[in-house]
Each structure stands twice: as structure tokens, then as C-alpha cells.
Amino acid sequence: MKKLTYLLLVxxxxxxFFACKPKAxxxxxxxxxxxxxxxxxxxxxxxxxxxxxxxxKEGNIAHFYCKRCKKYYLDSDGVSEISLEQTKLxxxxxxxxxxxxxxxxxxxxxxxxxxxxxxxxxxxxDEQCAQSLVGSKIEIPPLSHDLYYVAETPVSQDNxxxxxxxxxxxxxxxxxxxxxxxxxxxxxxxxxxxxKIPDFIVDVPSGxxxxxxxxxxxxxxxxxxxxxxxxxxxxITYSPDKIPRYCYDYLTEIIQETDPHLxxxxxxxxxxxxDDNGTLWxxxxxxxxxxxxxxxxxxxNH
Ligand SMILES: [Zn+2]
Ligand SMILES: [Zn+2]
Ligand SMILES: [Zn+2]
Numbered sequence: 001m002k003k004l005t006y007l008l009l010v011x012x013x014x015x016x017f018f019a020c021k022p023k024a025x026x027x028x029x030x031x032x033x034x035x036x037x038x039x040x041x042x043x044x045x046x047x048x049x050x051x052x053x054x055x056x057k058e059g060n061i062a063h064f065y066c067k068r069c070k071k072y073y074l075d076s077d078g079v080s081e082i083s084l085e086q087t088k089l090x091x092x093x094x095x096x097x098x099x100x101x102x103x104x105x106x107x108x109x110x111x112x113x114x115x116x117x118x119x120x121x122x123x124x125x126d127e128q129c130a131q132s133l134v135g136s137k138i139e140i141p142p143l144s145h146d147l148y149y150v151a152e153t154p155v156s157q158d159n160x161x162x163x164x165x166x167x168x169x170x171x172x173x174x175x176x177x178x179x180x181x182x183x184x185x186x187x188x189x190x191x192x193x194x195x196k197i198p199d200f201i202v203d204v205p206s207g208x209x210x211x212x213x214x215x216x217x218x219x220x221x222x223x224x225x226x227x228x229x230x231x232x233x234x235x236i237t238y239s240p241d242k243i244p245r246y247c248y249d250y251l252t253e254i255i256q257e258t259d260p261h262l263x264x265x266x267x268x269x270x271x272x273x274x275d276d277n278g279t280l281w282x283x284x285x286x287x288x289x290x291x292x293x294x295x296x297x298x299x300x301n302h
Pocket of ligand 2: 055056094117118119
């Protein structure tokens with residue numbers, strides 16, 4: 001009986017000895033131990049190497065993690081157990097660089113004052129980099145226009161008028177509608193007085209003397225249109241095929257030679273009684289327009 005008690009005591013001691021014996025040292029992930037856990041716990045360690053903390057991620061110290069008992073140890077012998085928290089290294093501080101804010105306008109978004117970390121590139125609302133700002137939070141949306149109504153100024157004979165419109169007090173933008181959807185400009189708002197509509201603008205470069213070519217009394221006749229009261233001889237003398245030779249060729253020559261900024265024809269351009277259908281007059285207009293030089297006629301008695 002005494003011997004049996006002694007044997008049981010020895011078995012108990014051996015069992016306790018194997019209760020959590022570490023596996024052989026390992027610097028890398030251990031292979032599963034072949035010894036049955038029901039007999040004794042042998043740690044199955046993963047060697048966790050140390051990683052440095054960054055400003056966006058915690059680091060950790062070098063340690064060993066047992067996949068079986070899910071505990072953490074400082075040593076591969078499984079002697080110094082530590083908690084998960086004790087494996088962690090706190091994040092390091094962000095290094096915030098300030099960017100000044102820009103105010104928004106009626107049409108353009110502004111930005112808030114913010115700090116950007118030189119290490120991780122994240123943005124923050126505060127110098128301590130505690131309050132994170134993501135993307136659009138930096139942007140301040142555009143203000144809406146501050147519109148007021150401008151009533152129409154009626155046109156008169158001597159003065160231009162102005163169409164009704166809405167103007168923004170902040171940015172001076174002009175709109176044709178109170179919802180600021182149709183933008184406009186001062187030129188488009190003008191209601192021209194008939195007396196103020198320019199026919200053309202003579203553009204003379206500064207430092208250059210303007211050249212004005214005055215033509216007069218072209219007195220063109222289209223004999224083919226002569227009325228019955230006109231002598232039949234005119235039909236031959238002034239047949240339309242002679243117009244270039246009698247008139248247009250001279251005009252072309254003098255216009256090319258002088259290269260004027262403006263051409264004035266001071267009366268008696270054609271004979272109306274030889275142009276009842278208006279084709280002669282239209283022919284002269286086309287001819288003068290072909291030079292692409294501003295020109296203006298005054299009527300004469302013909
Ligand atoms: Zn273990
Ligand atoms: Zn950072
Ligand atoms: Zn505005």
C-alpha cells in the first residue's frame with residue numbers, strides 16, 4: 001500500500017513537470033509539436049519581430065506568441081509572460097505643417113486652415129494633429145451670389161438704354177435671371193439707340209496716319225435696263241459688260257494703290273433710271289465689299 005502511494009505521487013510530479021514545458025527554442029514559426037496536448041502543453045511559438053511605431057500605426061516589441069495557449073512571452077522558453085498590451089509600442093507624434101485657409105468666393109470653394117503631417121501625409125484640423133480631416137472637409141463650399149435687381153433703363157433717341165438684370169454685390173457678376181443661371185455682361189445689356197449703332201469701326205493702329213480714299217461720281221449705267229424713254233443707243237454704249245472697263249478697273253487700281261483705312265463715295269454712284277431692278281446697285285455693293293475695307297456712300301442727285 002505504501003509503495004502504491006509512492007508510485008502515484010511520482011506520476012503526479014512527472015505530470016506537473018510536463019504541464020507547460022516550452023518547446024525547443026525557435027527563431028521562426030515553430031512546427032506543431034508531436035507530443036499530445038493531453039499529456040502536456042508544449043508552446044507552439046511564433047517569433048514576432050520588433051516593428052517601429054509610426055504616427056499612423058502602433059509598433060511592437062520582439063516577443064513570442066503561442067498559437068495554442070494564445071499567450072505572449074518575452075522569451076522563447078516561455079518563462080516571462082506578458083500581456084498583449086505590453087507587446088505594443090505607442091504611435092509616435094504627427095509632425096503637422098500648417099496651411100493657411102483661403103476664403104471661398106461666390107464661384108470658387110475656399111479651404112480651411114489645416115495641418116498636414118510630413119510623415120504620414122494625413123490632414124488635421126488642429127496643430128496637435130488630434131482631429132483628423134478627410135478630403136472634402138478641408139473645402140469650404142462657394143458662397144452663393146448676393147444678387148440685387150436692376151430695373152431696365154429705357155432707350156431714348158440719343159441715349160442707349162440697359163436691359164433689366166441682376167447684379168451680385170460681392171463679385172459684380174451680372175445675370176439675366178434672379179436664379180443667377182444666365183450670366184451676361186455690360187455690352188450685352190445695352191439697348192442701342194438707333195442713333196448710336198455703329199455701322200463699322202475703322203481700326204487704325206496707333207502711330208499710323210489714317211488714309212481715307214474719297215471716290216465720287218462713279219455714275220454707273222446699265223444700258224440693258226434703260227427705260228423706253230431713254231435712247232436705244234445707250235443700250236449699246238452702256239452695255240453691262242463695259243462696266244469693269246469704264247469703272248470697276250479704275251476703282252480696283254486706285255484702292256490697291258492707296259490701301260486706305262476707309263473709303264467714302266460722295267454721291268452719284270449709279271444712274272437709278274438705268275437700274276429699275278436694283279441689280280446694278282447690288283453689283284456695286286458686292287464690288288466694294290470685296291475689298292474688305294470699311295466704305296460708306298452718300299447719295300447724290302443720281
Ligand atoms: Zn502555450
Ligand atoms: Zn503623421
Ligand atoms: Zn457673386
